Amino acid sequence: MVAVEWLASTQHVVVGVVLLWASGFKLLHRNASATARRSVLAKLVGTERVVRAYRAVGVVEAVVALLLLAPPAYPAEAYAAAVLSAAMLAYLAYGKWKAPDSSCGCLGEKHTPVRGRGFARAGLLLVTSAFAATATGAPDRPFATLGVVLVELGVVVALSPELDHRWLLPLRRWRVRVRHPLATTRAVEVPVESTVRQLWKSTAYQSVVEQLTSDLLDHWDEGEWRLLAYAARTPSGPATAVFAVPRLAYEPDRVRVALVPEEEVALV
Template identity: 50%
Template sequence: MINLIAALQPLVVGAVLIWSARVKLVSPHAAQAANRSALAGLVGQRRALPAYRLLGGVEVTIGALLLLPPVLRAEALAATALAVAFLGYLGYARRAAPTSSCGCLSARATPVSGRSLARAGFLAAASGLALLTTGGWLPALLGHPVAGGAVLLAELAVVVALSPELDHSWLLPLRRLRARLTHPLRGGSGVPLLATVQQLQLSDAYRRVAPLLRSDVREHWDDGDWRFVGHAARFQGRLVTAVFAVPLVDREPDAVRVAVVDDATGHTLLSLAGTPPATGPQLSIVPA
């Protein structure tokens, strides 16, 4: 299996290098991307675009050599050296120019992040693994189409997941789909969370424990006719959770109750009851 994976690395690395070179050589936004990158501080504003284009030329050359047979050790070695150099450049950019853009796989303004560094490290490892191959990627892929296809898809997924500049193509649509499917501002009862928060913030229970709160809503869940809303808080020097019980039927703020629970032990340190509705849990004041 390791021989198959090693044989496919020239295809993976070559494809990524050519995609990266496309941004630097033919993108209409290449000049803006170069000026936003750390190259502007490294070589000067006037030389940033020529250096950016030169890097693209190196990438497309090495990428094409990796894709075209035969695959030579010298080509894999050049790709490894380029990936290691780029890893060093990203480390410099993150330290010396943290607001600069990566300018790697897209012309979008994307600051250098841990994901960018991890992607460069992944490409360096893939290029190094390509040094072990003794044959071309095409015979390996034709000889093991299912396993080879699985390896390529997995590595493509890793590259995409480690590329913040590509988030708009897959991550943001997934988040929008999740929001449409799960309705995060609406509980299972159909009552919007915002309405619950407004009710509890008008309550006497909320006003009495508000000085203890250290966060906005961290979690919420429905149980029968009640919605429970949790906030991080601090009580007598302890990390606690303030859990508000808000009735879903009774809209009166005075019906809201709260319990302060020790995060370390799970013990209830304090509970305050409002004016309870006809049915529902009975909470009484418990001294700390």
């Protein structure tokens, strides 16, 4: 029973850190406004009001986070976090129904449509918030508390697709370098199909895939690079996406992309 009470007392810290992280992104990140316009919230409140609504959510999250992290711990703080988590579940359900291609906009700027991991993360926060409401005091084992907090935050990160570029993609690149049969190949001509598959694994492709409107239109080789052309549409109008992919090696992290509009070249 004592262990359960101690574990409940650590949940204030876990939920508080997650909410502080979420609010910090919404209120301080330089790309927060652009993220808001791509999020489900834009569908919910309209593009004209979405940035103000996004900031308002960030303020509410910040207030609840600071209350959770500042001693003493009160059940009302945890209940407020539980209400936010339940609202997030409803928000994600609305997004899945009305705007399945929009992103959550919760913890990062990467465009990631609403999927099961987002629901699992919100559900986890709801459970931990409800558990925190049963706490009767502050955690008294600093090192054990730190370990629990780090493990649970790791689970939150694993359930956050908008953070995959921080840990999952580097891990996959490392595994490809170690295990892929072409990882050390320098003198073998790679077929176009393999180049396209390498392109799909790259961060450059993932960053503009939502803007592509065609399959592969053309390709040509220039030295160690193979250039692949796709039709695209940007906010300023039609464009051509030209990807530079290593031709003689499997190195997705070296792929680069340029969007070529009608009158100028924009490098991204």
